[in-house]
Amino acid sequence: MRTMKKQFTLSIAAVLTASYLYTPNAIAEQNAQSKPLEVIVVTGRQAKNDLDIPSNIKVIDSSDIEASGATTLEDVLRGQSGIQVSDTNSGAVFSIRGFNGGQAANNTLILIDGRRLNNIDIAAPAISAIPLNRIERIEVLSGSAGVLYGDQAVGGVINIITKSPTDAGGSVYLAGGSFDSQEVRADYSNRINADWSYYLTANHQKSDSYRRHNASETGSILGRLQYENGDTRFFAESSYYDSDREYAGSLTKEQLKQDPRQSNSTTDYGHQISKVYRLGYSQAINKAWAFDSELNFNDSNTNGSSFGSSATNSRELLRFTPKLIANYKTDSGNLNLLFGSDLSLGKSEFIGGFxxxxxxxxxxxxxYTQATVPLTKELDYIVGGRYSDITDEIKDPNTFAQGADLDNDAHAVEFGLNYRPNTNNRLYVRAEDNFRFAKVDEQAYSNANGLKPQTGRSYEAGWDFSSQKQSLKISLYQLELEDEIVFDPSAEKPYPDARWNGANVNAEASKRLGFDADWNLQLFEKLNVGAEYHYIDSEFTEGTNKGKELPWIAKNTGRVFSTYDLTDSLQLFTEANYVGKRFLEGDNANTGEKLDSYALLNTAINYRKNNWLASLRLDNLLDKEYVSAGYSYGAFYPGEGRSWKLSLQYQF
Structure with missing residues (x-):
């Protein structure tokens, strides 16, 4: 504990010393005399141009979403080749840089407007609560972000930025399609006076889904009151989310071949109700410094039946995230300082079932703290540090019958260089620590009487090129993890009458080497084309499985896409997504066969006239059969077959 605190203190001292030594001779004038930074991304916990952050960041804006014809956030994220998907037909989980389905929800951090959607237990974030009409853009940061976000920001961060309109206007959206799917959305905003405005939105969707006994129904409403006057901003927001879904269960290999739409369950289901309350306040202190904070509370309750056993899981999470931001203009560029704290209190309680x-x-x-310090007009360096302390007061009738207080801490430091020789090119290198703490479900189903934090380090180098007609992003990375928290089906049961074989363990060390390439070209005035390729070589580097591939991680994934304006009103979108071969999840020794690779073809036709937009989206056009989640003990979940959805939207 003391050593880690000391290391964190030293990292803060390094930031402050560098800033102090640099600032007195370099500061020419403060922000009031300079043009503001171009606001592109806020994944760096402050508004910055994406090329000023030494990371691989992709922005999917509202025009990209509209062109794709996608009708859900899950569909949008499934279409990104750098994000691998695992879906047990009960909601997808998304992995960046090489994690299987069981690990993805705890190693990929998902945010909405900077607020964590990840739970304090292993349940996946409920992203189906976010209708597309609320989304302004999606920022995908590939790579560790342990300093800025801490726990769970191991493989990457997906930050969903929602709209906060202030002027009068709104939209109405209707959609229907395969498997009796239906959706209705509406939103409206207006000004109360010069300073105050409000925003209201609601949606409802339901579907019988591809498989039998897999129907779902979801509804949400949100209201937001916001104030802005000069350097002062404030908002208050409340939202309600209700989701009901039937679970079809897994299939055997033979059942998968016979009929992938069949169900192995007739009673299992899940019903979740969540209420979220948010307060935000930001204030400029002077010409250089600003204060920003958010207080939010999430009250969630899930009840249902799984494996024939009924249970209820209630969660509460209170978070407070204040930070101080400084921006100075110097002779060599902008000096940025960030000091922040993340404070949270969470409760999780399980009633009924096993x-x-x-x-x-x-x-x-x-x-945490971070500084971006300009050395010249072309070269910056970034340095930062974080220290986190976590206490779990855990109780479980089988493994912690008397209760236990588990106290863990972790730290992260980062260093990066960002070089922009001209307006078209950017080069960067970066090294950053990452970590994650074990969840209550993992601690209670382990043999260790308390799992250690998972720790690691990420190294990355990249090149970005952009011009008026094309852009290219290339990055190389290495991600090393120790004490990786995984479920090992071959481990000893936590207690004799445990329901499943195996246990959660701190596994052997692992390493992921990867290459990412993302290219986009405006080929003609009316034709845009693009391609993405992602390679991951992942393996265990210690223990009995040393040299073996990490299961459920495809070495090769890719995507090609095009958008063609047939007329001023009519647009055609086409994409093909490829996922390579991979071992079944749990096959750490690589003794079984790999799943076959597959490619999915999706297309959309969009027609816009005045304030109207009509879209026809066709998914899995060739009706390819594939496995969306598969486990070495013989459990398979089929991917969705061919489907269509027709939507109509009116904006006013």
């Missing part, structure tokens, strides 16, 4: 009596109260305190 987890009956399990509970956890989690307290997390984190401090």
């Amino acid at each position: 987890t009956n009596g399990r509970s956890n109260t989690q307290k997390l305190v984190s401090l």
Whole structure:
């Protein structure tokens, strides 16, 4: 503990010293005399041009979403080749830089407007609560972000930025399609006076889904009141989310071949209700410094039946995230300082089923800092550090019958160089620590009487090129992990009458080497084309499985796409997504056969006239059969077959 605190203190001292030594001779004038930074991304916890952040960042804006014809956020993220998907037909989880389905929800951080959607237990974030009409853009940061975000920002961060309109206007959206799917959305905003405005949105969707006994129904409403006057901003927001879904269960290999749409369950389901309350306040302190903060509370309750056992899981999470931001203009460029804290108190309680009596109260305190210091007009360096302390008051009738207080801490430091020799090119290198803490479900189903934090380090180098007609992003990376938290089906049961074989363990060390390439070209005035390719060589680097591939991680994934304006009103979108061969999840020794590779073809036709937009989206056009989640003990979940959806939207 003391050593880690000391290391964190030293990292802060390094930031402050560098800034202090640089600032007195270099500061020419403060922000009031300079043009503001171009606001492109906020994944760096402050508004910056994406090329000023030494990371691989992709922005999917509202025009990209509209062109794709996608009708759900899941569909949008499935179409990105750098994001691997695992779906047990109960909601997809998304992995960046090489994690299987069981690890993805805890190693990929998902945010909405900077607020965490990840839970304090292993349940996946409920992204189906976010209708597309609310989304302004999606920022995907590939790579570790341990300093800025801490716990769970291991493989990457997906930050969903929502709209906050202030002027009068709105939209109405209707959609229907395969498997009796239906959706209705509406939103409206207006000004109360010069300073105050409000925004309201609601949606409802339902579908019988591809498989039998897999129907779903989701609804959400949100209201936001916001104030802006000069250097002062404030907002208050409340939202309600209700989701009901039937679970079809896994299939055997033979059942998958016979009929992938069949169900192995007639009673399992999940029903989740969530209420979220948010307060945000930001204030310029002077010409250089600003204060920003958010207080949010999430109250969630899930009940249902799984494997024939009924249970309820209630969660509460209170978070406070204050930060100080400084921006100075110097002779060599902008000097940016960031000091922040993430404070949270979470509670999780399980009632009924085989987890009956399990509970956890989690307290997390984190401090972090980061500085971007210009050395010349072309070259910046970035340095930062974070220290996190977490306490779990955990109880489980089988493994922690008397209760236990588990206290862990972790730290992260980063260093990067960002070089922009001209307006078209950017080169960067970066090294950053990452970590994640075990969740209550993982701790309670382990043999270790308390799992250690997972730790690691990421190294990355990249080149970005952009011109009026094309852009190219290339990055090379290495991700090394120690004490990786995984479920090992060959491990000893946590207790004799445990429901499943295996246990959660701190596994052998692992390494991921990768290459990312993303290219986009405006070939003709009316034709845009693009291609993405992602390669991951992942393996265990210690223990009995040393040299073996990490399961459920495809070495090769890719995507090609095009958007063609047939007329001023009519647009055609086409994409093909490829996923290479991979071992089944749990096959750490690589003893089984790999799943076959597959490619999915999707297309959309969009027609816009005045304030109207009509779209026809066709997914899996060739009706390719594939496995969306598969496990070495013989459980398979089929991917969705051919489907279509027709939508109509009116904006006013």
